[in-house]
Amino acid sequence: MCSHEESVQHTMYANRYHQIKKLGRGSFGTAFLVHDTKSKHEKKVLKEIYVGDTSPNESLDAEHEATILSRLRHPNIVRFYDSFIDGSNFCIVTEYCEDGDLDQYLKSLRKQRSRLQMDQVIDLFLQLLSAIDFLHSKKILHRDIKTSNIFLKRNHIKLGDFGISRLMMNTMDKASTFIGTPFYMSPETLRYDGYNMKSDIWSLGCVLYELSVCKRAFERSNLVQTMEAILRESPPPLPDRFPAKVQLLYLQMLSKDPDKRSGAAELLEEFGQIEIKPNPKSKLSSQSSTPNLDINPTHPDFRRSFSNSPIVNKHIRASLQVPSSPVHSASSMDSVDSFETAPSDDIQIPDEKYDPFSPSARESKTDFCRSKAQELVGSEHFTRIYDYLHDQRHKQSEDASCTDAIILSGLETLCSNSYACKLIDELVLFDTVNELNERTLNS
Numbered sequence: 165m166c167s168h169e170e171s172v173q174h175t176m177y178a179n180r181y182h183q184i185k186k187l188g189r190g191s192f193g194t195a196f197l198v199h200d201t202k203s204k205h206e207k208k209v210l211k212e213i214y215v216g217d218t219s220p221n222e223s224l225d226a227e228h229e230a231t232i233l234s235r236l237r238h239p240n241i242v243r244f245y246d247s248f249i250d251g252s253n254f255c256i257v258t259e260y261c262e263d264g265d266l267d268q269y270l271k272s273l274r275k276q277r278s279r280l281q282m283d284q285v286i287d288l289f290l291q292l293l294s295a296i297d298f299l300h301s302k303k304i305l306h307r308d309i310k311t312s313n314i315f316l317k318r319n320h321i322k323l324g325d326f327g328i329s330r331l332m333m334n335t336m337d338k339a340s341t342f343i344g345t346p347f348y349m350s351p352e353t354l355r356y357d358g359y360n361m362k363s364d365i366w367s368l369g370c371v372l373y374e375l376s377v378c379k380r381a382f383e384r385s386n387l388v389q390t391m392e393a394i395l396r397e398s399p400p401p402l403p404d405r406f407p408a409k410v411q412l413l414y415l416q417m418l419s420k421d422p423d424k425r426s427g428a429a430e431l432l433e434e435f436g437q438i439e440i441k442p443n444p445k446s447k448l449s450s451q452s453s454t455p456n457l458d459i460n461p462t463h464p465d466f467r468r469s470f471s472n473s474p475i476v477n478k479h480i481r482a483s484l485q486v487p488s489s490p491v492h493s494a495s496s497m498d499s500v501d502s503f504e505t506a507p508s509d510d511i512q513i514p515d516e517k518y519d520p521f522s523p524s525a526r527e528s529k530t531d532f533c534r535s536k537a538q539e540l541v542g543s544e545h546f547t548r549i550y551d552y553l554h555d556q557r558h559k560q561s562e563d564a565s566c567t568d569a570i571i572l573s574g575l576e577t578l579c580s581n582s583y584a585c586k587l588i589d590e591l592v593l594f595d596t597v598n599e600l601n602e603r604t605l606n607s
């Protein structure tokens with residue numbers, strides 16, 4: 165709760181977590197590596213989320229929520245340990261994943277003109293499915309599945325940042341729907357038609373594509389074209405080397421209609437049945453459209469992890485939650501957490517009740533953005549900024565060279581209050597989604 169000295173900012177949190185270094189800044193705040201002074205060996209991650217005067221949603225009872233989240237155990241889910249208020253920040257303490265995140269890893273593969281083999285993709289994807297199936301069986305939605313929330317740790321992957329949007333319901337930055345990472349957002353989420361389990365499945369489909377090609381499925385030159393691709397375009401096909409069954413499941417996951425997407429349990433079963441035959445290097449190279457392809461991932465942990473991996477069976481067991489066979493003796497993986505046991509079996513959270521992407525959430529969000537921005541810059545200036553942004557966002561749809569950076573630099577000359585600009589842009593983007601959607605319906 166307090167720092168060592170007033171002059172030293174945030175080196176100790178809650179008289180317990182000692183800051184080691186900054187890991188990075190994300191959409192929710194800043195992540196630090198910390199040493200837990202009450203735990204012998206463990207380094208942990210502390211996320212500092214600025215909430216200002218507001219406190220986490222009281223009706224949700226953030227403390228109770230945190231207790232529930234900390235009881236969830238699954239080998240492919242980042243452990244949630246603790247949460248507390250520290251001054252103007254809400255802090256969340258989680259497990260540390262020392263091998264970095266999948267976004268960084270896939271970017272480095274791409275840079276080396278390399279990519280994962282099919283068996284590696286399926287293996288990783290099964291781990292992810294297992295994590296999501298587990299969360300969904302507890303009626304918990306992730307709501308922010310993306311490669312930078314998927315971590316690597318000791319030969320396996322871990323899904324992080326679930327539940328944060330629930331904890332932060334009333335405190336989340338109200339101008340952060342579209343700006344940030346819209347690449348994994350489903351069409352219904354963009355439209356604020358309600359977030360459900362199938363919206364998580366859409367994001368998983370995006371991750372499957374990225375695992376296969378080291379490129380985002382719906383990334384375009386600017387934000388509006390990215391949104392347009394999500395709302396209107398067919399998903400890009402997986403490489404030919406993937407069997408027809410995988411292609412079909414993948415296309416279903418990225419169906420614009422959430423009802424046509426399979427659930428996590430079904431997907432886990434289907435993917436678990438896919439026969440994985442490691443491709444000989446020459447064959448894969450000749451099939452590949454990428455020149456000079458090095459098919460061996462360079463990360464040593466990855467290489468170790470995928471040799472004759474028994475993960476498939478293990479993850480099917482995980483989905484079925486059969487605790488009787490000790491995981492660590494059934495697998496070659498070292499140091500695997502055990503699955504959660506009895507105490508959390510009763511966890512059933514009616515997550516849909518708190519949908520931050522419902523039509524009513526959209527209404528209160530737009531109301532907030534409009535009134536706050538008008539308060540900050542006055543209604544005349546508000547209109548000028550709105551018109552500029554509306555024009556520019558409209559232009560983006562036709563002109564790929566009209567980048568977000570160009571719009572932002574033009575905005576800086578128009579208004580110095582960047583927060584107000586963000587709020588107004590959010591309003592414009594809501595309208596843009598409406599327009600794109602109408603165009604889709606009419607075409």
Ligand code: ADP
Nearest residue numbers: 187188189190191193195209259260261265312
């Ligand atoms: P975002 O998910 O929007 O990228 P975060 O605040 O979650 O932002 O993370 C910021 C940075 O900290 C990222 O580079 C991420 O890889 C790193 N990070 C976050 N959580 C962990 C963790 N549990 N273990 C290791 N690194 C983490």
Ligand code: MG
Nearest residue numbers: 190312313325
């Ligand atoms: Mg994150």
